[in-house]
Amino acid sequence: MIEKFDLASQPPLPVPAAEDYARAALDASRGGWPGVAEHRDIAFGPGDWQRFDLFTPTAAVEGGADVVIFFHGGGWTNGYKEWCGFMAPALAARGVALAAPTYRLAPDARFPVFLEDAMKAVGAISARLAEYGCNPKRLFLSGHSAGGHIAALIALRPDMWSDAGIDETSICGCLPVSGILDLHHPAPPPGSLEERVYLDVLDRAEDDRAASPLNWLDDLSVPLALTWGEKDTERVRRSNENAREKLENSRQRCWFRTWDEDHFGTHLMLRDPAHGWYDILDDMRKGTA
Structure with missing residues (x-):
C-alpha cells in the first residue's frame, strides 16, 4: 500500500469541495487490494505526462x-x-482491468492538445495491454467530469483514431461520469467556471463548439452510457439532459441514469463495488461481447 503519493504540484483547486474530493480519492486509491495486481507509472513516452497506471x-x-x-x-x-485507482477492486472482481492515464493540462496545453494527448494515451495503452493479460480489442472509455468530457470526445471522433494508433475495432463503449458535454456559453459570467473555459482551456473562443461532445453525437458509433448526479452542477445536468434528447432515436444502444449525488459524489460513489454503475458496465460488456 502506498503511504503517500509523489505528485507534481498544481494550482489550487477552485472550491473546497474539490479539495475534499481529491483527498478522499487519493486515500481510497492507495492500493493493497486483494485480487488486484498494481502496475503504476508505466511509461509510454519520454514526457512526464506520458504515464499510466494499470x-x-x-x-x-x-x-x-x-x-x-x-x-x-x-x-x-x-x-x-492517482485519483482513479479506487475503482480497481470492483472492476477486477468482474474480470476487468483499469487503466488510468494522464494528459497535459491547460492553460499550458489548451484544446485540442489535451484531447490529442488522451487519444495518444489510448493508442499507447492498447499497444501494451497484452503484456499484462488484457485484451486490447476490448476497451471501454470512461472518466469523471473533464475526464468524462475527454472520454466522450475520443469516442465521438473516430476520424482521429488512426493518427493516435487506436484500432478502429477496439473501442467497445463509453461511460462518461458527470461529463461536461457542452463547453459553449453565450455570455459566461465573470469569475465563473464557464469563463475559465474561455480564458484557460480553449485555444480560441470559437473552438467551444468543436470541443463539445454534444455537437458530435451524430457520429456516435459505439454504445454510450451517460450518468450524472441529481445534485450535479447545472452545466453538467443541462448538457447531459440535452444529449439524452439528441440521442432519443440513436441506432446505438444508450443508457441514461442519474444518482442522488453531487458532482464529486458521482465518482466517489464508485468506491462501492456493488454500485449500479458497474451493472451498467456489465450490461454494456455483455452486449458487445
Whole structure:
C-alpha cells in the first residue's frame, strides 16, 4: 500500500469541495487490494505526462481482461491519474482491468492538445495491454467530469483514431461520469467556471463548439452510457439532459441514469463495488461481447 503519493504540484483547486474530493480519492486509491495486481507509472513516452497506471485482476481471464480506460477530472487544469485507482477492486472482481492515464493540462496545453494527448494515451495503452493479460480489442472509455468530457470526445471522433494508433475495432463503449458535454456559453459570467473555459482551456473562443461532445453525437458509433448526479452542477445536468434528447432515436444502444449525488459524489460513489454503475458496465460488456 502506498503511504503517500509523489505528485507534481498544481494550482489550487477552485472550491473546497474539490479539495475534499481529491483527498478522499487519493486515500481510497492507495492500493493493497486483494485480487488486484498494481502496475503504476508505466511509461509510454519520454514526457512526464506520458504515464499510466494499470490495475489488473490477479485471476486469469480467458481471452484477456476487458479494460476500462478512465480519465481523471479536474476542470482540464488540475487532476492526477492517482485519483482513479479506487475503482480497481470492483472492476477486477468482474474480470476487468483499469487503466488510468494522464494528459497535459491547460492553460499550458489548451484544446485540442489535451484531447490529442488522451487519444495518444489510448493508442499507447492498447499497444501494451497484452503484456499484462488484457485484451486490447476490448476497451471501454470512461472518466469523471473533464475526464468524462475527454472520454466522450475520443469516442465521438473516430476520424482521429488512426493518427493516435487506436484500432478502429477496439473501442467497445463509453461511460462518461458527470461529463461536461457542452463547453459553449453565450455570455459566461465573470469569475465563473464557464469563463475559465474561455480564458484557460480553449485555444480560441470559437473552438467551444468543436470541443463539445454534444455537437458530435451524430457520429456516435459505439454504445454510450451517460450518468450524472441529481445534485450535479447545472452545466453538467443541462448538457447531459440535452444529449439524452439528441440521442432519443440513436441506432446505438444508450443508457441514461442519474444518482442522488453531487458532482464529486458521482465518482466517489464508485468506491462501492456493488454500485449500479458497474451493472451498467456489465450490461454494456455483455452486449458487445
